[in-house]
Amino acid sequence: MTTHTHKDFLDQRHLPHIWCPGCGDGIVLRAYTMALAELGLAPKDVVTVTGIGCWGKSDDYVATHALHGTHGRALAYATGVKLGNPDLTVVTLMGDGDAVTIGGNHFIHAARRNIDLTAIVVNNYNYGMTGGQYSATTPLNSKTTTSPLGNAEPGFDICSLAETAGANFVARTTPYHIVSLKNLLKQAITKKGFSVVEVITPCPTYFGRYNINPSPVANMHWLKEKGVPVAKYQQMTEEEQAQHFVIGAFVNKDRPDFYTMYQQINSRNGTEREGER
């Protein structure tokens, strides 16, 4: 088997990428391609499914098979791809809009179904591509271009949502924590069943500028300071916890995935049916 490096998973023709200075998307893309290479996969083994938005543009730079679809439907396409050819490694790259706002229904059902897909959800707490409007993960009271005085809606916790809905693997990290990011992606891609890695990512152009700091460096420091491991988080007071978010792997179980269950159940009465047609 030929060994591949992360560069073999990048389509060099379309680089450099379009993302703003200080955006985390490029770092996540690098971690994704490194994870694929280190897992010994070849570009032909992998289908990258993207949605719409800043992170939804990432298929422009990948050399795997790719499907760039309509907004919010990445997991639904990916479900079809996986069932159309179960041998493929299928990874969806979605933003917070794609994954849990317009595509929230597909997200909970992919988790409930436990279909063997990986979702890399880049959460920058807002819609960057359309100019910084609030999404379903924008925290309460945050300023965005559609909540100029503050957001009256609380945001979803993507990982809690994934866990409650039934995902086999759920983790959260940031582009600041690049090594753990890559390792969590490797675990997620390897895991049979539905895996979610939420990557909290800076958007210095919009969300960061309005709510954190316009400086890319300051946004990186914010991730470093706010993202704390489970053990440390548990020692915090409730007030401190509210000022931080927990990083690491929270769910790692082996509930049978959809296709395994489907085959098992449908072979009950049909063992002799093969070849009859």
Next chain:
Amino acid sequence: MNRPVGKQFMQGNEACVFAAIDAGARFYAGYPITPSSEIAELCAEFLPQVKGVFLQMEDELGSMAAVIGASAAGTKSFTATSGPGFSLMQENLGMAIYTEVPCVVVNVQRNGPSTALATRPGQGDVMQTRWGTHGDHPIIVLSPSSVQEYYDLTVRAFNLSEKYCTPVIILTDEVIGHMKEDLVIPQLDDLEIINRKVPTQSIEEYRPYQTGDDDIPAIAPFGSDYIVHISSSCHDETGFSNSKPQTADKLVRRLHRKIDRNIEDIVQVEWFGARNADLCIIAYGAVSRTAKQVVVDAEEKGLSVNLLRIITHWPFPDAQVKEALNQAKAVIVAEMNLGQVAQEIQRLNSSHTPIYSLTRIDGEMIIPSQIMSKIEEVMRS
């Protein structure tokens, strides 16, 4: 699976499922909706028996997306729905057209708009199949009028879809979907099954959306050695997004050209009765069955009436309709909507033939006496 063969007595929706499996469909994703649900139920039973997969999705947005995904992975795929679900499918129907992913969508029409008379028959979705998804796009739509034809056109829908790399819609109605009648299912060997083009270029030179003189791409399935990039954004021959004006123009014009240049292969109609009759009824689907009876009744009354039955809704049978307009002294268009096809026929009426639109939207069938009294009224004037 015990494949039915020879003379059978079955429901329209049932015939559709056997035809889809015969055509090679191995993936169905859908959301239950009357009067199409029998298709889902039978797929759930039979697809696993032929190593296929039935998936009940969370909604029709996702159903259509999953169908695209499975087809892109090389598995012939389809879905079935009715008006409210078909409305939700418009989003990804456009995606399938634009990215040239073969698939079949069955719309068993019911009375509309909205939830309306669930679930009485209607034919109100004819224009939605043409223009329901946004932007300029071509579409192929087939309309069966019997259980036999439902079977035949389902096979044909998959074949056209694979041949031209485009979604094909089967636009039927509650009457044809739910009625039971005789049909003959051919031996598998006697069926012509068409599969999508396979690439012949070298892997290095391969561009999935490059076409030869036929304007049809050879898009490899995901997982093949040919790397495939499918994008709902404007894309060039590589499949990658490209927003140059000339790329956008070239792509959409080619999508239209690949259908337009094959109209003779795609368009089907049926003429019933004397070809040179004084009065021509134009109808389709369930209503064309009523119209056939009327042609027979009219002959007995000494009236010269024929029927032009539309089988291919889109692309529209312009040539055949023009022939009817030129031949007949008057045309009656009978349909269970407010004249959607009558307006399309008016577009072609350079001969200024009187066109009478006979409509019904109360969820009841157009009956022979309705058409007959219209004929008598027209003949008097």
